Amino acid sequence: MLLSEQNRTSSSVNMASVNVLSLNTLSDLHPKPDTTFTYGTAGFRMKADLLDSVIFRTGIIAALRSKKLGGKVIGVMITASHNPAADNGVKLVDPMGEMLEGSWEAHATALSNAQTNEQVLDYIHVMVSSLKIDLTNPANVVYGRDTRPSGEALVSALEDGLKVLGAQSTDYGILTTPQLHYLTRCLNTVNTPESYGEPTVEGYYKKLAAAYKVLVEGKPKLSPVILDCANGVGAPKFKEFMNFLGDSFAVKIVNDDIENSSKLNLNSGADFVKTGQRAPVGLKMTPQDRCASFDGDADRIVYYYMDEDNTFKLLDGDKIAGLAAMFIIDLVKAAGIDNISVGVVQTAYANGASTQYLRNTLNVPVSCVSTGVKHLHHEALKYDVGVYFEANGHGTVVFSPTALKTIYSTEGSSPAQASAVRSLRALSEVINQTVGDAFSDLLLVETILTQRQWTPKIWDQAYSDLPNRLVKVVVKERSIFKTVDAERKLVEPAGLQDAIDAIVLKFRDGRSFVRPSGTEDVVRVYAEAATRPETDELAFRIGGLVFDFNSNGSGTRPREFI
Ligand code: 16G
Numbered sequence: 001m002l003l004s005e006q007n008r009t010s011s012s013v014n015m016a017s018v019n020v021l022s023l024n025t026l027s028d029l030h031p032k033p034d035t036t037f038t039y040g041t042a043g044f045r046m047k048a049d050l051l052d053s054v055i056f057r058t059g060i061i062a063a064l065r066s067k068k069l070g071g072k073v074i075g076v077m078i079t080a081s082h083n084p085a086a087d088n089g090v091k092l093v094d095p096m097g098e099m100l101e102g103s104w105e106a107h108a109t110a111l112s113n114a115q116t117n118e119q120v121l122d123y124i125h126v127m128v129s130s131l132k133i134d135l136t137n138p139a140n141v142v143y144g145r146d147t148r149p150s151g152e153a154l155v156s157a158l159e160d161g162l163k164v165l166g167a168q169s170t171d172y173g174i175l176t177t178p179q180l181h182y183l184t185r186c187l188n189t190v191n192t193p194e195s196y197g198e199p200t201v202e203g204y205y206k207k208l209a210a211a212y213k214v215l216v217e218g219k220p221k222l223s224p225v226i227l228d229c230a231n232g233v234g235a236p237k238f239k240e241f242m243n244f245l246g247d248s249f250a251v252k253i254v255n256d257d258i259e260n261s262s263k264l265n266l267n268s269g270a271d272f273v274k275t276g277q278r279a280p281v282g283l284k285m286t287p288q289d290r291c292a293s294f295d296g297d298a299d300r301i302v303y304y305y306m307d308e309d310n311t312f313k314l315l316d317g318d319k320i321a322g323l324a325a326m327f328i329i330d331l332v333k334a335a336g337i338d339n340i341s342v343g344v345v346q347t348a349y350a351n352g353a354s355t356q357y358l359r360n361t362l363n364v365p366v367s368c369v370s371t372g373v374k375h376l377h378h379e380a381l382k383y384d385v386g387v388y389f390e391a392n393g394h395g396t397v398v399f400s401p402t403a404l405k406t407i408y409s410t411e412g413s414s415p416a417q418a419s420a421v422r423s424l425r426a427l428s429e430v431i432n433q434t435v436g437d438a439f440s441d442l443l444l445v446e447t448i449l450t451q452r453q454w455t456p457k458i459w460d461q462a463y464s465d466l467p468n469r470l471v472k473v474v475v476k477e478r479s480i481f482k483t484v485d486a487e488r489k490l491v492e493p494a495g496l497q498d499a500i501d502a503i504v505l506k507f508r509d510g511r512s513f514v515r516p517s518g519t520e521d522v523v524r525v526y527a528e529a530a531t532r533p534e535t536d537e538l539a540f541r542i543g544g545l546v547f548d549f550n551s552n553g554s555g556t557r558p559r560e561f562i
């Protein structure tokens with residue numbers, strides 16, 4: 001985008017602190033490749049060797065965001081989560097630890113695509129003028145990265161970007177994504193009534209471990225959980241965390257090789273387990289075991305176990321949401337509190353059986369929103385206590401300020417009530433309020449299973465998942481697929497939704513929707529139905545339909561498509 005004359009004039013007053021010479025010199029060190037970038041659902045993410053200029057410019061955006069917010073601390077996380085080791089990415093964290101405000105995603109995209117140094121400067125002008133950014137404000141930025149080998153060089157690119165506007169910054173080194181979110185919120189609330197904790201990684205461990213110890217105090221310990229760390233940052237960080245959890249927590253860590261970076265997320269981790277519905281490599285299960293997998297940056301978790309007949313059983317984000325909602329509702333009741341309501345937020349990927357369970361058995365309101373943490377988090381804030389989880393294992397529970405006030409001002413009029421109040425308080429501390437956090441979710445689930453003395457099988461009995469299937473369709477242009485109704489309906493291309501509906505009608509308990517991916521160049525098809533064969537047939541029929549529609553399919557038509 002080029003600057004209008006008017007913008008150029010009105011912003012020039014403010015531009016004194018952009019040192020053009022230094023911008024040019026630094027920008028020359030990070031030339032833009034011939035690629036178009038998009039700040040998507042999970043920030044920028046792609047092959048690491050294409051990211052140098054993007055990360056440099058993300059540094060500029062982070063500094064501008066901080067200046068816009070009067071010097072509040074902005075977080076930058078360099079990670080590509082569950083993607084292969086050769087990928088990397090970056091995302092920005094807003095002051096309270098939430099995802100970057102939606103309207104700024106477009107600015108990040110625009111700046112990353114500026115072709116020349118002059119256009120970079122022009123776009124900075126556009127932002128300063130249209131967003132009324134006072135460049136004399138300070139800029140404060142903190143950053144961290146996962147274990148990917150490309151991270152180190154990308155951090156220097158970020159640091160160069162931060163220099164352009166003279167941001168003050170702190171490098172927190174290797175972190176899980178949720179730790180960076182935690183730190184950002186702590187730094188912005190230190191010495192305020194909303195103080196979220198000590199702004200150090202040690203402070204994070206101490207806060208969670210202390211709360212967990214309260215929650216399991218006096219309860220018989222469960223067998224160790226077998227924990228697959230996807231050979232990612234979760235491994236060294238969870239080991240650090242164990243120094244604080246001590247005897248209160250028993251774990252057997254597998255897939256903790258971060259030295260051999262090619263193993264990152266390879267046949268392991270939450271995404272592999274959820275998508276493939278099977279155990280990761282390096283983890284031998286027996287029917288007695290309770291297992292969990294983190295993803296590569298430890299913001300997702302799924303559980304699983306093996307039934308007596310050796311069938312693999314997945315306890316995904318939907319199952320965790322159901323367990324957490326059930327437990328919190330019971331605790332609120334046991335505490336004698338009657339003015340806190342619990343709600344659950346899901347996406348269209350939530351298994352239909354889980355939605356039924358939440359609505360009909362737990363009697364909780366359930367909202368459905370578009371994919372992506374920011375949508376779920378935002379919606380969850382509307383409830384007193386909002387439980388949100390994506391089926392893929394990303395989620396948390398957010399307590400509203402009113403709910404927290406009630407929990408902290410209630411004493412309980414019997415020992416049982418007092419104990420429930422104590423648990424609720426500790427629960428609000430053990431749960432990361434900023435974002436889905438695999439460490440914190442692990443402690444949440446372990447708390448519930450310990451308090452109830454439940455095996456994963458008992459937990460699993462809440463409801464039976466409908467069989468489901470996810471299919472990817474490679475199309476020529478995924479942007480022509482437009483959805484409404486929390487991605488459950490297509491409005492474009494015209495006619496496709498009617499054709500989908502006509503097929504779905506023929507299947508018992510059939511449900512299917514089609515949406516363009518926000519992270520990959522594909523269109524995703526989700527299908528569920530009463531039985532496995534019906535589900536597969538439905539998924540492959542819809543896959544075929546999407547592939548053939550208006551000849552938008554690309555490459556060879558997959559053999560299984562009907
Ligand atoms: C990103 C999102 C995740 C979402 C996934 C969908 C965040 C932090 N992460 O990983 O929530 O489930 O994208 O990917 O928002 P898709 O659009 O390719 O299906």
Ligand code: MG
Nearest residue numbers: 081295297299
């Ligand atoms: Mg992740």
